[in-house]
Amino acid sequence: MDRKKNIYHQLLNSTTQHLEDLKSRGIAYLPISTHSLKNLSRTPSGSQSQPAFSLSEKSSRGHTPASEKNATSPVVAAPAIRPRHAPDFPAKQPEQNQTADLPEKTRDEKIAALRVKALSCRKCPNLVRARKNVVFGVGDIHADLMFIGEAPGADEDRMGEPFVGKAGQILTKIIGAMGFSRQTVYIANVLKCRPDTPDKPYGNRKPTQEEMHTCLPYLNAQIDLIQPKVVVALGATALQGLLGTTSGISRLRGKFQDFKSISLMPTFHPSYVLRAESNPTEAAVIKRQVWEDMLQVMEHLNCPISAKQRGYFLPKNN
Numbered sequence: 001m002d003r004k005k006n007i008y009h010q011l012l013n014s015t016t017q018h019l020e021d022l023k024s025r026g027i028a029y030l031p032i033s034t035h036s037l038k039n040l041s042r043t044p045s046g047s048q049s050q051p052a053f054s055l056s057e058k059s060s061r062g063h064t065p066a067s068e069k070n071a072t073s074p075v076v077a078a079p080a081i082r083p084r085h086a087p088d089f090p091a092k093q094p095e096q097n098q099t100a101d102l103p104e105k106t107r108d109e110k111i112a113a114l115r116v117k118a119l120s121c122r123k124c125p126n127l128v129r130a131r132k133n134v135v136f137g138v139g140d141i142h143a144d145l146m147f148i149g150e151a152p153g154a155d156e157d158r159m160g161e162p163f164v165g166k167a168g169q170i171l172t173k174i175i176g177a178m179g180f181s182r183q184t185v186y187i188a189n190v191l192k193c194r195p196d197t198p199d200k201p202y203g204n205r206k207p208t209q210e211e212m213h214t215c216l217p218y219l220n221a222q223i224d225l226i227q228p229k230v231v232v233a234l235g236a237t238a239l240q241g242l243l244g245t246t247s248g249i250s251r252l253r254g255k256f257q258d259f260k261s262i263s264l265m266p267t268f269h270p271s272y273v274l275r276a277e278s279n280p281t282e283a284a285v286i287k288r289q290v291w292e293d294m295l296q297v298m299e300h301l302n303c304p305i306s307a308k309q310r311g312y313f314l315p316k317n318n
């Protein structure tokens with residue numbers, strides 16, 4: 001009996017650590033099966049020979065068993081855990097989010113319900129056939145700052161999380177340079193499923209206007225619930241999906257736009273920064289342009305900005 005209880009507590013500790021690790025990487029929700037949810041409600045007993053639930057169960061970063069991929073499964077929130085490494089600048093901005101008085105449970109529950117709905121969405125049959133995961137979004141649902149890209153790529157589709165590939169690493173660096181982290185902002189895409197590429201097994205394609213239009217209600221609902229103070233649109237396609245504009249990103253970047261009464265800052269997509277890296281001079285110019293856009297965002301959010309931050313990517317620092 002004691003040995004079984006020890007095993008139970010070891011498994012419980014391992015599970016808690018695993019959840020903490022997921023949480024530190026910005027994963028706030030874990031879809032789990034009804035069967036596991038029932039097991040979770042049981043108290044440990046000497047007759048139990050299995051853990052409350054398996055760590056190999058699907059997570060938002062892992063593969064989803066085919067039998068459950070599109071099931072409307074319950075969602076549980078991971079425990080509230082602070083990021084392990086505090087950023088150099090305040091993670092939360094001084095002013096309260098507009099919905100700070102909204103009962104926290106209400107927002108959490110509504111986001112969780114929306115997530116469940118998106119995970120089981122089948123509105124785009126071609127994307128449903130090709131996808132591995134629905135990439136809903138990640139980060140703090142109370143964030144003042146939201147980054148929005150166009151659609152998941154292969155890495156994101158595999159991991160179930162937005163911006164985890166090479167372009168995602170650039171975005172993570174930008175967010176860090178601003179004094180935030182992936183856990184203190186919210187990151188999502190206009191399209192929640194990876195655009196399929198039936199003619200080739202690799203590469204990414206831009207989402208069509210129709211696909212973005214079909215999926216946009218999910219993002220609009222996310223924005224309505226999170227109510228960030230600033231939305232950063234990453235790249236021309238995201239901007240087109242959000243504003244319906246065909247104006248080029250080069251023309252609109254760096255100029256705040258109005259989107260649902262929220263300040264929207266268009267800037268280049270991180271993959272554009274990545275592509276430019278073969279030409280260091282061009283890359284430095286693009287990085288500085290993106291950074292100037294982010295400085296405007298920081299000013300808009302009343303973030304403290306150091307002289308060092310103001311000087312990032314200026315010629316003297318290269």
Ligand code: SF4
Binds near residue numbers: 127
């Ligand atoms: S892209 Fe959006 S609308 Fe289309 S199936 Fe995926 S979640 Fe549904």
